[in-house]
Amino acid sequence: MYNFPEPPTEPSLADARRILSATRSSVSEVEAKIEAAEAALAQVVRESKLLIDDLQIQRHALEQTLTQTMAYLSPIRRLPVELLRDIFLECFEEHPCCAWVLAAIHLLTTQHASADTIRLWLERSGDTVPLDIDIFLRVASPNSGAESPTRHRRRSFSRSPSPPPWHAPFPHHHTHYVIPQPPNTSAGLTAHFPPTQAPIVIPPSPTGISDAWMTLHHSGDRPSVRPSRSSLHWGHIAIYYLAEQMHRWERFVFRFDKQFPSMGALKSISGDAPLLKEFEVSSTDVAYYQDNNWTWLPNAPPNATLVLPKLKTLTLQYTPFKWSSPMLRTNLHTLNLRSLPNTQLPLDRILYIIANNPALVSLTLYFQAVLTPVLPLSPTTLPLLETLSIGGHYSFTQLVDVLSLPVLNDLTLDIEAREPVEETITSLLTRSSKPALAHLSVAYGTSSSPPSFYYGPSSVSLSWNTLLPELPHLQSLHIGGTPLEPLLVELGDEPWHCPDLEVLGMRNCHGHIEGVGKLVAMVEARNPPGGGGAATAVKRLKSLEVYDCANIGEDVVDWLGSRVDEVVCTEPDYER
Secondary structure, three states: OOOOOOOOOHHHHHHHHHHHHHHHHHHHHHHHHHHHHHHHHHHHHHHHHHHHHHHHHHHHHHHHHHHHHHHHOOHHHHOOHHHHHHHHHHHHHHOOOHHHHOOOOOEOOOHHHHHHHHHHHHHHOOOOOOEEEEEEEEOOOOOHHHOOHHHHHHHOOOOOOOOOOOOOOOOOOOEEEOOOOOOOOOOEEEEOOOOOOEOOOOOOOOOOOOOOOOOHHHHHHOOOOOOOHHHHHHHHHHHHHHHOOHHHEEEEEEEEOOOOHHHHHHHHOOOOOOOOOEEEEEEOOOOOOOOOOOOOHHHOOOOOOOOOOOOOEEEEEOOOOOOOOHHHHOOOOEEEEEOOOOOOEEHHHHHHHHHOOOOOOEEEEEEOOEEOOOOOOOOEEOOOOOEEEEEEOOOHHHHHOOEEOOOOOEEEEEEOOOOOHHHHHHHHHHHOOOOOOOEEEEOOOOOOOOHHHHOOOOOOOOOHHHHHHHOOOOOEEEEEOOOHHHHHHHHOOOOOOOOOOOEEEEEOOOOOOOHHHHHHHHHHHHOOOOOOEOOOOEOOOOEEEEEOOOOOOHHHHHHHHHHOOEEEEEOOHHHO
């Protein structure tokens, strides 16, 4: 505080003006420091909140694991099914509302009690509770138990005519030098239900009994013992009870690995489902059958009025559907279609399905037979599509050439390409304004196409020095049926391509004698010992999969495991 003389004089006024200017400058400096301190505090708070959010997500995941593990270890799982059924019946007699309390139960039942079990749950769960139905039917082969372990081991290397349409997570270990074993084919059925919904349980079906829906060439699988009539018709009874409650369906997932006698019961799935959000019927078994007599929802006539206002996810794999069904044009978010072998659609009708769902986020298509388009293909933009997976007929390249996907993140192409694949990919990216593609799979044959049918060794030729520079954001790359050495050379030397690449998978990539050496050199360059990848210019590889490419050897696999977190290697058939 300054004391100025009174009355003011010329020198005192000059001093006052000088002090005023200096004070204003000091005030501005202090205000700037306050703003900087507040910004720093806000940054600290923001970072702390992000850290807290991440920790809460981790805690939630750990709690889910804890809950599932405790449920798996629950002593109730060791009780016989018959005893559990008696307990539930007693509970229902004393507490009619116990269906809500027991909604999280996980049951494995038999065909003799299936209809009663389904009817019991539907009746006791009330009239308004949304139903979340998730069924996996595993049908045993009648001669599966007669094969020796040696035969099983050899058959595991034969190319499956069709991989399962649903995917199980791969087990995470440090290093694998594996000979895959065949899946367990014992009969069984598990139905999983969220804890807030009423569960539905369907039993395993008998095997090898043919009906009008099954193909005649499977008649040799018939067992010598004729099953009971109840086991032949449980599907019709079960689907009848379920279809009567379609107005309560919120999610319906039915998966089976082989045809079963009462499969025709699925035809009766028709009507209104105002709560339905997800619908899936998937089969692993490839068969030829007529789909004209199926009157279920995916085969509804074009002018039918379907009440499906909430349907966002639709999956149909090796099951009948019609391109003009209203169910396929409900502005879906996720669409997965795997056509029957005898289904032949013109390419423009497949594009019609896509164009009628502009809000798609994930699209998966696999068609073995595609006809040339009748109408011209119009350019189609899917502004929200992040995941695209297309496999099967070579004509699908024409479909890709008219798509524009500005936010594409994951691309899978398992097409029987007759033109350079890199041109299709680069044209799609250019047309889509260079989206940040993070995941690319070409002819890998794990999800949408049989690798042995379309892709033999070196059947897909790619110009890597043209394609890889267009993928600066790539995080995972899976490739099949292409020469091994050119890819490894491009990934293992400067200028570095795909600096963010962390996952690399190769399947049926034919390698010469020097192929293993180039694989080691690539890993040595991108994952040097003791730190960052290639002197921190690129990220380190975290996962490496090499299936049926070259005779690598256990010593090389051990060395790769010392540089890469996860390594999986299998030898080609001719090397064993």
